[in-house]
Amino acid sequence: MLDQTKPNPETQSTDKFSMKFAPHLGLLSPDAGMFRHHAGDDPVDQINFMADQGFTAMEDNWMKIREVDVQQRVGQELERLGMEMGVIVNTMKYNEPTFVLPDLQERERLMQEVRDTAEVARRVGAKFVTTLSGTAHGSLPRDYQTANMIENLKWAGDVAQKEGIILAVEPINHKGWEGAFLTEIGHAYLISKAVGLPSVKVLYDFWHQQIHGGDLIENLELAWDEIGYFQIADNPGRVEPGVGEINYRPIIQKIAEKGFDGIIGMEFDNSVPGIEGEQSVIDAMRMLDPTHAGRTQS
Template structure:
């Protein structure tokens, strides 16, 4: 899956463990040294992803988790968690528990970017989706996750939108029958037309309509502020209008999809608003770094400190 693959594979050079600018650099084969990062107390549960701090923490995923916790982040987001082997999932879960971190979303199913699946009403595609959801329940249990991302896929150009919506609602109701007994929640993510043309779910009001039709605590909205700034703007009023169905946020500035403060979105005001509404969920840091290397990683941390001041 091409989308949101921020984890890049590279070899870590060097053989020393050092502190630079208050950060920890763990070399390949070395032991991660805790306590050298000045921990910040964030007001919201911002969730980095693997690879975001690898220049400081190294390639090892457990060391990256330790670094995130040392910096003050209290959650992790990993879209690719379902594809990791079970032993690694267990290790990640163990380290998150030890670090007092909460698991954010992972992608629950195969996403169809070019052809219809849930919109079509095709039984084979529906059965495939429901099997993916069942498999995702086991992953969620293993890593102590509550939320999983669902994208209904491409539009069906041969069907009226009303019929497509009915097909999607039915598929999601069937998925909720699987998720509800476990207290798990799929979060529907509308995606912008520029980066992902042709998808069924595009706007927050549409996602709200679908969630109300499904009418289950296991079907809510993933409000990705980056996507919605492109698609419709009007971020804070849409947050308020859809609030009863919003369970999760993701962020990235526009243009560029980098950390807050790099684009046009006033994240200080948005975060202040959702904090004032007593949001207790996770804010996924689903973006790239605007600068490379350790300096870029420091810039990400500093950016969240800047917009978290309210």
């Protein structure tokens, strides 16, 4: 167990990131923390390592299924360190039609799901919760499905507003999630705009959009007023920036220039395993940070 009462001088960075880049505690598995080789398996130790490196936020797709005592420890440590909690996942049911259905029973389930997520969010201090559309309906025309999703999000968003959280509605790519209804930023923008609630915003994941449509900065500009949260990963492979085809430096610069003070989730796997790969991730994020670009930590 690492000493949680003070920074570790052997791993501590001298500079905090100017952007709220958020490492994770596990992308495809709750045990696959981004810095587990440096920090060990305990989530609190991993959070301490993140803070030592200058990160001021983190996120976790798996928080909703972690034990309550783990959620409480994470929330307490983030508060102690002055770090922010990024997204936790709201929708655990995403491989069948949900939001697109004109079904009152399904609407009630979606609303209860928000209430359940809000309990977890309060423990860890999360504001945004990842909300997926589910799959498209096989025979219902797309426009009617869009209308149904807008109506269902109004109800779920009303619950979210009362609970003090924001539904981060995320379009995801059609390759990895076959049949997903919401795949495009423009479509998500239309839906969020139509819902018209401050508790419903768009989660813009550049990796998903590079696969599905591209025009990353143009879509950023067009959807700006409905975007509440960003996530990044390079393509192909869903790895750290600088390894693949996406030129993230102008994207991050654009986000900074527009005055975004929210969280940018690092939703990717390390391209290289072990200690070396984890250091490569830290260096890659330093290269992207507007106030540290070009400098790396050894």
